[in-house]
Amino acid sequence: MASHEAFVAPSGFLIDIDGTIFRGNELIEGAKEAICMLRKMNKKVVFLSNRGNISRNMCRKKLLEAGIDAAEREIVLSSSVTAAFLKKHYSYSAVWVLGEEGLIDELNAVGIQMANEPKAADWLIISLHESLTYQDLNQAFQAAAYGARIIATNKDRYFPREDGNAIDVAGMIGAIEASAQAKTEFVVGKPSWLMAEAACDAMQLTAGECMIIGDSIESDIAMGKLYGMKSALVLTGSSKPGEARLYEPDFVLESIKDLNKLAEEGILF
Amino acid sequence: MASHEAFVAPSGFLIDIDGTIFRGNELIEGAKEAICMLRKMNKKVVFLSNRGNISRNMCRKKLLEAGIDAAEREIVLSSSVTAAFLKKHYSYSAVWVLGEEGLIDELNAVGIQMANEPKAADWLIISLHESLTYQDLNQAFQAAAYGARIIATNKDRYFPREDGNAIDVAGMIGAIEASAQAKTEFVVGKPSWLMAEAACDAMQLTAGECMIIGDSIESDIAMGKLYGMKSALVLTGSSKPGEARLYEPDFVLESIKDLNKLAEEGILF
Incomplete structure (x- = not known):
């Protein structure tokens, strides 16, 4: 102390x-x-x-429901920081997302362009995706295999759920890095300087x-x-x-x- | 030459x-x-x-449809070799499978016991799973996180499909190893001594x-x-x-x- x-x-x-x-x-x-x-x-x-799978708005609502009032600018998530980072440094890039709606909302909010197909992506964003399918994983693989640079919202190995610990973003990163022989360039989540x-x-x-x-x-x-x-x-x-x-x-x-x-x-x- | x-x-x-x-x-x-x-x-x-996702019987039928007659004993797949290996060396083990029906058929054919839940598995078998969901991946993670040893039918990074190369077993191995901080002990597929x-x-x-x-x-x-x-x-x-x-x-x-x-x-x- x-x-x-x-x-x-x-x-x-x-x-x-x-x-x-x-x-x-x-x-x-x-x-x-x-x-x-x-x-x-x-x-x-x-x-x-x-958390890279929720938006600040979703988070604000959850806090409010629990009686905690917070402005959106008082909420800092790996989803919103990823979006802000890409907007600031790579605003002309097209991205492919292995992730959920909340992340996409944050990307849309700052006007990040979505790639039409995996091959066309400059960046692959890897995040938690709790309803992921083989096709989602495969499209992320294709993006990376075709040269998209990789940014991950976080690299937590697991997160607690009612039924025990569940596989988190580190697993998705591991899948793509091993199959596409690629490396993640940025991990946005704590303890990064970005957060x-x-x-x-x-x-x-x-x-x-x-x-x-x-x-x-x-x-x-x-x-x-x-x-x-x-x-x-x-x-x-x-x-x-x-x-x-x-x-x-x-x-x-x-x-x-x-x-x-x-x-x-x-x-x- | x-x-x-x-x-x-x-x-x-x-x-x-x-x-x-x-x-x-x-x-x-x-x-x-x-x-x-x-x-x-x-x-x-x-x-x-x-291929770890098909059984010898499925393979025999495919060969036969193409006019090539083969006995089941003339077919050697990473699925059947995985099953035979476990039967020979770990016949009292219970397994959890991240894989498809063809592999499960081969395991059943030699009487390998399936674990009732991921936590109860002695071995996690990782193979190609083209209809994989987050839950499949998570259950495999849980098996490995609770100490199941890992055997993979192969570790090909990708395989060719009509729509381009698709993510293969190396991706699934990468997901589990990175999230559960575990290591695969055996890779059955060629060029292994097992095959x-x-x-x-x-x-x-x-x-x-x-x-x-x-x-x-x-x-x-x-x-x-x-x-x-x-x-x-x-x-x-x-x-x-x-x-x-x-x-x-x-x-x-x-x-x-x-x-x-x-x-x-x-x-x-």
Whole structure:
């Protein structure tokens, strides 16, 4: 834990969604109140997720249904960051998508052109696709085999579902890389600089003025450490108490609801 | 080309199917006559394929429809060799299959037990699955994530279809290995010793008494070289005249129909 003397209270909070605010579709107890508290303290907030299969609008609705009000500009997803990255750096490219509607919505929103056929794609975007068929996989293979460069929204190996862990984007990347003998050039999701910069830009703050709160050492705490943000690990998701950690967070909280303890200790002021 | 003095005429022929006898569903001109000639010369013959998605019975019917009569014991497929391998060495194991009906038929034929759920599998068998869904991929992931050992019928990266090359077993292996952080222990297809031994056993001959005829340097000619068989490359499939070859065949034929030239030259006697 950082010493209190040297600690500058963060002005902005990057809040991970799955495992931090929600467990599956269920709101984690006290999450709504913790966010409310931050807003009352005039802290800036962004909601952050590696999910590449939903759009910010879909995410905003899910938060709103749980009683958490968020503007679209306060939501940073690997889908929206992928779209923004391509728009900024490769705006004349045509893309082929191995992914779902939410990603396509984000691409359409910034005017990214869809290729008419796999062979015509400049970029193949690989993302989670829970209703994928052999044909989807094959078209992605064809795009890569014909030379499309590869960008992935994230490379999580699996994600939790009611029926256990389910295969995630790393599997789709593995399928295409092995068959087309190609390599993914960009992985957009946390802990990438793309996500870190998008979140800081959304709050108009530097990384040093921010704290990231999340359940994953590999994505959330790693991103904090790599880009100079404060970090708080919550134990409501993938991380368990006492396990070895590649990156050590500044704070460990049982749950996001314990943010009030940091406030009471004066750490947030 | 081997010098004729030192050359012992082969007694048995391993004949690759796709690209050698058939191009897609179309019989290659002269293939039927070439096989007829071998039979008249009292040569032993096996038909060999890395296809893991068909059974020997399905293959026998396809050959028969094209006018080529073959007994089931003369057909050696990666599906049937996978089943025989598991039966011989792991007969008490329960398996989970990422694959198609033809493979399952071969497993059932030798009495391999199917696991009731992915978690219960001792082995995951990965093969071509042209109607694969996300759920199929996810169940295979779950089997591997819960510790099932992995055996693949083959690891071809793609296969030719009417609409171009299509993603093959290497893609499925890549998906599972990357997501479950697992490694495939056995790849059954050519150029493995499993296929070589199965083919020789079927003819009751040693490798030195056999010749393999096929269109693929990496699988057919490689297998010949690795196990001491004579080899003849045909140019009716994946290999093109004049291209660099990692393994040099003893003979190069335009097509299997030119086997009669080897006969006329006395090479087959």
